[in-house]
Amino acid sequence: MFSMLYGIASALSWGIADFAGGLASRKLSLYLVVFYGNIVGLLALVIAVALYPEVIPEPKSIMFAGLAGLLSSGSLLVLFYSMTCGQMSIAAPVSALFAAVIPIVVGIFLQGLPSSMQFVGFAFALIAVWFISLGDSQQPFRIDRLSSLRLPVLAGIGFGCYFIAMHYAISDSTSAIWLIIAAYTTGTLMTFVFVKIRRETFVVQRNTLGVVLLHVAFNVGGNFFFLQALKSGRLDISSALGSLYPGATVILAWLILKERICLKQWFGIIAALMAIMLFTM
16 A cells, blocks of 8 residues: 555656646756756755765665666657657657556566456556547557657657666665665766757756756655655556656646646546556455
C-alpha cells in the first residue's frame, strides 16, 4: 500500500512539474527549462543534505543514479527535439507508453509475475497513458508512420531505462536525496553542454522564475516519491503508476487554464483510476 501511495504521489508531482514547465516554456526555451530545472534542483538538494546529513550511498548506487540522470535529461531533450520536428501530437503518448512498458517487462522478469488483477491493471495503466497523452489529436496511428517515430520511441526507451536504473540504485538503506543529487549532477552537465552547443542565452526573465521554481520543486518531489515507491514495492507497479503523470497535467490545465478535456482523455483518466484500484487487489 505504501508503494501504491508513493507511486501515485510521484505521478501527481511529475504531472504538476510538467504543467509548471509547460507554463515556463511559453516564455523560455524548453531546453533552458530542463537545464534550470536540473541546476536549481541540484542546489536545493545540496543545501538539504548539508542541513540534514545522510550517509553517502555506495559507489554502485551513485553510478546507477548518475546513469539515471543522463537517461532522464537526455530523453527529455530528445522528446522536446522530436516535438519541434512536427511530431508533437503523437510524440508524447508514444514516449509515455514505452516509458511504462519497458520497466513492466523488466519487472516481471526480475520479480516474477504479479497477481492476475495487477496484470489487468497494467493493461488499464497503458491504455490510460496513451489516451491521456494523445489528447484531441485527429491523426490516426498507423504502422507506416513508425519510421517517423524514432525519436519519441527513443525518448520513451530512455525514460523506461531511467526507471530501471533507479531500481538498481535504490535499496532499503540508501539515501534517496544523495541518489537524486547524483542524477541531477549528470543531468545538469548534459543539459549545460547541449544548451552551449545550441548557443542559447542563459538569461531568464524575472516573470518566469516562479513557475521554474514550481517545476523544480515538484520534479524533485516526483523523483523522491518514485524512489520511495521502489523501496517499498515492485519496479513494474511503481513505474506504471509513475507513468500516469500526464493525467495530473491535463487536469491542472483544465482547472487553471480552462483547457477542454476531450472524450479520449476522460476515458484515459477513468482507465487510470481503474488501474490504481486493480493494483491494490
